Amino acid sequence: xxxxxxxxxxxxxxxxxxTAKKLKNVFSNGSNLATNGYQRLPNGLIFxxxxxxxxxxxxxxxxxxxxxxxxxxTFPTVCLVVNVSGTVDKGDDGIExxxxxxxxxxxxxxxxxxxxxxxxxxxxxSVNWSAIGY
Numbered sequence: 687x688x689x690x691x692x693x694x695x696x697x698x699x700x701x702x703x704x705t706a707k708k709l710k711n712v713f714s715n716g717s718n719l720a721t722n723g724y725q726r727l728p729n730g731l732i733f734x735x736x737x738x739x740x741x742x743x744x745x746x747x748x749x750x751x752x753x754x755x756x757x758x759x760t761f762p763t764v765c766l767v768v769n770v771s772g773t774v775d776k777g778d779d780g781i782e783x784x785x786x787x788x789x790x791x792x793x794x795x796x797x798x799x800x801x802x803x804x805x806x807x808x809x810x811x812s813v814n815w816s817a818i819g820y
């Protein structure tokens with residue numbers, strides 16, 4: 687016998703087979719492959735990713751700016767980890783900031799961008815981020 691989509695989603699019947707199309711539905715119904723998107727796995731793990739704009743960092747070595755980034759979807763239980771990379775205030779001194787997540791919540795993260803060199807030239811930048819949770 688072939689399992690129905692509902693039976694596959696519940697995952698409790700070990701006597702029926704699964705078709706390739708229905709298995710694909712398990713993964714594709716839990717995803718958004720946009721620039722700011724996510725993928726849910728059948729075991730509940732969720733991967734999220736995206737890009738965010740960072741405003742200019744004030745002058746002065748060690749000054750910083752915080753940017754709140756809302757996740758595409760809420761993690762039902764917990765956000766386990768957030769990674770961030772990218773450039774901020776790309777002036778004559780090269781990449782002038784260090785970007786680090788300082789908060790991870792079920793709905794968002796906060797990225798702190800610290801000035802390492804240079805001065806505020808009025809330009810911000812962008813970062814890409816990824817988060818894992820369930």
